[in-house]
Amino acid sequence: xxxxxxxxxxxxxxxxxxxxxxxxxxxxxxxxxxxxxxxxxxxxxxxxxxxxxxxxxxxxxxxxxxxxxxxxxxxxxxxxxxxxxxxxxxxxxxxxxxxxxxxxxxxxxxxxxxxxxxxxxxxxxxxxxxxxxxxxxxxxxxxxxxxxxxxxxxxxx
DNA sequence: GCCAACGTTGGC
DNA sequence: GCCAACGTTGGC
Numbered sequence: 226x227x228x229x230x231x232x233x234x235x236x237x238x239x240x241x242x243x244x245x246x247x248x249x250x251x252x253x254x255x256x257x258x259x260x261x262x263x264x265x266x267x268x269x270x271x272x273x274x275x276x277x278x279x280x281x282x283x284x285x286x287x288x289x290x291x292x293x294x295x296x297x298x299x300x301x302x303x304x305x306x307x308x309x310x311x312x313x314x315x316x317x318x319x320x321x322x323x324x325x326x327x328x329x330x331x332x333x334x335x336x337x338x339x340x341x342x343x344x345x346x347x348x349x350x351x352x353x354x355x356x357x358x359x360x361x362x363x364x365x366x367x368x369x370x371x372x373x374x375x376x377x378x379x380x381x382x
Numbered sequence: 383g384c385c386a387a388c389g390t391t392g393g394c
Numbered sequence: 395g396c397c398a399a400c401g402t403t404g405g406c
Contacts, residue, residue, distance in 0.1 A: 280392060
């Protein structure tokens with residue numbers, strides 16, 4: 226099993242938004258970065274765990290845990306001319322962009338703020354903490370995942 | 383292929 | 395609002 230971090234601006238879609246979906250799932254669509262696309266298309270597997278991170282907000286930080294419930298599939302918004310994610314270069318027979326489906330597992334309450342993550346020696350090397358890190362879908366090493374769980378006070382089986 | 387200009391991200 | 399870092403675009 227692998228670990229990931231997804232960024233979202235809570236003003237547009239928060240962890241609470243995900244948790245209040247009828248089945249607590251959503252399709253993570255609209256990613257338009259090739260490195261992130263490669264993760265979505267090639268590397269994510271059902272059962273992988275996801276840190277749900279709130280960016281560009283008053284207190285950025287980890288707001289919840291989610292899991293991958295469907296592996297990568299073509300992102301339909303790229304084919305919709307009306308969509309803000311429309312990309313005419315992506316064709317159904319040769320898609321450029323991919324999505325996965327995730328499900329909310331549990332909230333991190335209170336939110337684990339970025340400032341706390343920065344204080345942790347154990348999290349040195351976490352992509353999120355790298356200066357200039359902008360990738361919206363990131364890989365998380367298992368030892369970093371365990372450190373985050375500890376900081377969040379979450380016991381895992 | 384180089385690289386300047388530009389738009390976006392996202393912490394602060 | 396500021397601004398550094400980054401990805402993309404397009405002229406050459």
